[in-house]
Amino acid sequence: MTTPVLTGTHLAKAFGATTALVDASVAVAPGEIVAIMGPSGSGKSTLLHLLAGLLRPDAGTVEIAGVRIDTMSERQRSDVRLRQLGFVFQHGELVPELTVVENVELPLRLTGVSARPARVRALEALDRLGVAGEADRRLSEVSGGQAQRAAVARALVHAPPVVLADEPTGALDTLTGELVLEAFVDAARDQGTAVVLVTHDLRVASYASRDVLVRDGRIVDQAAHVGEPR
Numbered sequence: 001m002t003t004p005v006l007t008g009t010h011l012a013k014a015f016g017a018t019t020a021l022v023d024a025s026v027a028v029a030p031g032e033i034v035a036i037m038g039p040s041g042s043g044k045s046t047l048l049h050l051l052a053g054l055l056r057p058d059a060g061t062v063e064i065a066g067v068r069i070d071t072m073s074e075r076q077r078s079d080v081r082l083r084q085l086g087f088v089f090q091h092g093e094l095v096p097e098l099t100v101v102e103n104v105e106l107p108l109r110l111t112g113v114s115a116r117p118a119r120v121r122a123l124e125a126l127d128r129l130g131v132a133g134e135a136d137r138r139l140s141e142v143s144g145g146q147a148q149r150a151a152v153a154r155a156l157v158h159a160p161p162v163v164l165a166d167e168p169t170g171a172l173d174t175l176t177g178e179l180v181l182e183a184f185v186d187a188a189r190d191q192g193t194a195v196v197l198v199t200h201d202l203r204v205a206s207y208a209s210r211d212v213l214v215r216d217g218r219i220v221d222q223a224a225h226v227g228e229p230r
């Protein structure tokens with residue numbers, strides 16, 4: 001494998017008496033798309049949140065682009081998240097009071113891109129996901145599926161080296177789901193973005209080059225994707 005851009009090594013996490021993850025190691029190369037799969041409650045979201053630096057592991061390490069993040073302060077980790085990561089999580093990364101395009105611009109504006117080029121890039125990203133028509137509506141006024149596509153546009157707009165997504169097509173019909181997956185595939189191919197997706201959907205996993213199977217808090221298998229070709 002080429003040098004990984006995202007590495008979790010021997011990760012463990014418990015919530016009180018509940019062991020969510022034990023000794024989980026995963027490494028993702030630039031341009032790779034990895035699907036994390038497994039039964040409900042097996043630890044998939046916990047793994048993704050640890051890799052994102054949103055949770056701190058009880059044991060183990062997380063490195064993004066060669067820099068260890070699990071020992072950083074919360075402030076340093078949020079700076080790494082802003083610059084190096086794009087997220088599509090189920091709750092809360094978008095701001096309901098802002099318009100759709102303002103939400104998508106945020107990662108650019110917060111990293112110093114000036115207003116006009118940020119607007120152009122945000123509109124391009126929304127167009128790519130078929131929601132440019134909603135750009136000036138407040139996020140709280142668009143449908144769940146439109147908001148989900150805006151979240152994907154926001155995750156990709158600053159061309160981060162790593163994108164992490166939890167059920168990114170959960171609220172979408174088949175066609176718009178494919179639009180989202182194609183956007184990830186393009187980012188992986190054209191920009192070398194490493195994409196890690198949590199999904200229950202075999203069709204979504206078929207876009208991945210590798211599956212990571214989690215069961216009872218352990219990674220039980222990591223294999224090149226062997227499902228039906230798309």
Ligand SMILES: Nc1ncnc2c1ncn2[C@@H]1O[C@H](COP(=O)(O)OP(=O)(O)OP(=O)(O)O)[C@@H](O)[C@H]1O
Nearest residue numbers: 015018019020038039040041042043044045046047
């Ligand atoms: N914040 C938390 N507090 C307490 N327990 C938690 C918390 N987050 C996760 N857990 C527990 O940790 C275990 C793993 O949860 P996790 O959300 O990682 O599973 P998952 O595989 O993503 O599930 P699903 O597919 O249903 O989203 C579960 O037993 C869950 O109840």
